[in-house]
Amino acid sequence: xxxxRINADTEHARATASEHxxxxxxxxxxxxxxxxxxxxxxxxxxxxxxxCGLVTKEASIDHSPEWRAFDTSxxxxxxxxxxxxxxxxxxxxxxxxxxxxxxxxxxxxxxxRQCARMQRLRLWDERFRTRNSKDRNLKQALGEIDRMASxxxxxxxxxxxxxxxxxxxxxxxxxxxxxIEAIATAAVYAAARQSNTPRSLDEVAAVSRIDALEFTRxxxxxxxxxxxxxxxxxxxxxxxxxxxxxxxxxDTEQRARTLLKTAEEQGLHTGKxxxxxxxxxxxxxxxxxxxxxxxxxxxxxxxxxxVTIRNHYTELLDADTDV
DNA sequence: CATTCGTGAAGACGAAT
DNA sequence: ATTCGATTTCACGAATG
Numbered sequence: 001x002x003x004x005r006i007n008a009d010t011e012h013a014r015a016t017a018s019e020h021x022x023x024x025x026x027x028x029x030x031x032x033x034x035x036x037x038x039x040x041x042x043x044x045x046x047x048x049x050x051x052c053g054l055v056t057k058e059a060s061i062d063h064s065p066e067w068r069a070f071d072t073s074x075x076x077x078x079x080x081x082x083x084x085x086x087x088x089x090x091x092x093x094x095x096x097x098x099x100x101x102x103x104x105x106x107x108x109x110x111x112x113r114q115c116a117r118m119q120r121l122r123l124w125d126e127r128f129r130t131r132n133s134k135d136r137n138l139k140q141a142l143g144e145i146d147r148m149a150s151x152x153x154x155x156x157x158x159x160x161x162x163x164x165x166x167x168x169x170x171x172x173x174x175x176x177x178x179x180i181e182a183i184a185t186a187a188v189y190a191a192a193r194q195s196n197t198p199r200s201l202d203e204v205a206a207v208s209r210i211d212a213l214e215f216t217r218x219x220x221x222x223x224x225x226x227x228x229x230x231x232x233x234x235x236x237x238x239x240x241x242x243x244x245x246x247x248x249x250x251d252t253e254q255r256a257r258t259l260l261k262t263a264e265e266q267g268l269h270t271g272k273x274x275x276x277x278x279x280x281x282x283x284x285x286x287x288x289x290x291x292x293x294x295x296x297x298x299x300x301x302x303x304x305x306x307v308t309i310r311n312h313y314t315e316l317l318d319a320d321t322d323v
Numbered sequence: 324c325a326t327t328c329g330t331g332a333a334g335a336c337g338a339a340t
Numbered sequence: 341a342t343t344c345g346a347t348t349t350c351a352c353g354a355a356t357g
Contacts, residue, residue, distance in 0.1 A: 307348075311347095
């Protein structure tokens with residue numbers, strides 16, 4: 001089931017890789033709010049309106065090639081035949097496979113004897129392609145990473161990053177004694193953080209087969225052992241997602257951003273959870289713009305308690321009036 | 324009635340020892 | 341491994357509109 005999905009993916013990549021130039025993906029659709037043009041923000045894995053910043057979809061998939069070309073000769077050089085290599089397949093998509101049809105090259109059916117022989121060949125082919133335990137491990141983990149990233153609506157770039165992190169963990173012998181799923185989950189979370197498209201611990205844990213405790217433990221372990229440089233999440237990077245989930249006006253969303261900015265300048269950030277701040281900023285902004293938005297609603301979509309929102313939004317408003 | 328606000332106890336987490 | 345401090349959450353009741 002998983003392998004089918006991966007195959008479909010690379011098929012797609014093969015089909016589109018040669019057609020696309022470096023132009024960023026542009027959707028023909030228009031924004032439901034203000035009829036502005038929708039553009040897909042590949043970096044954040046979101047589709048946003050150019051005019052008002054409304055996020056309509058979070059699940060964009062990056063179909064463009066992974067390289068950039070600055071003129072036609074460069075493009076010619078870099079264009080390859082076949083799918084781009086990818087971190088998402090355990091052999092980076094380089095190996096081939098013996099087909100399953102019991103026919104010869106001309107399409108004629110094989111003799112029973114030959115069938116049996118092909119069966120044996122296929123078996124060994126499979127064994128060689130997933131040669132040792134590490135490769136088998138990778139195969140399973142990459143499937144999981146792909147599954148979770150899709151469920152979270154993360155772009156292909158991020159899936160690649162997650163796969164990269166997982167490979168590093170595997171190379172550093174960090175796996176023994178830990179579950180594959182835990183490390184894979186941690187890799188996805190780390191990749192999302194690194195690319196400024198953070199998903200909260202809760203969100204990631206929800207799509208993982210592993211419970212939150214083991215997941216956070218694995219994540220900390222990964223960060224420490226691999227020296228991953230991960231900056232504290234920026235509250236602002238949550239705002240657009242929450243704002244569209246709450247259906248607030250773009251005025252409010254903008255205000256929330258500026259509130260966070262002034263709060264940060266006054267060092268209000270330290271030690272507080274970025275998600276909590278983002279939630280509070282949205283609520284505070286709604287008050288300023290006279291948009292009615294209940295604490296309960298914000299709490300609902302952000303998974304932040306109303307109490308925390310209460311405590312933070314006054315601070316945010318104070319910081320704003322001081323300036 | 325719904326929403327907001329404030330409280331204290333309790334849990335979770337990171338840092339320091 | 342334990343302790344400590346800050347933050348967050350839960351549960352409740354009161355106030356506000």
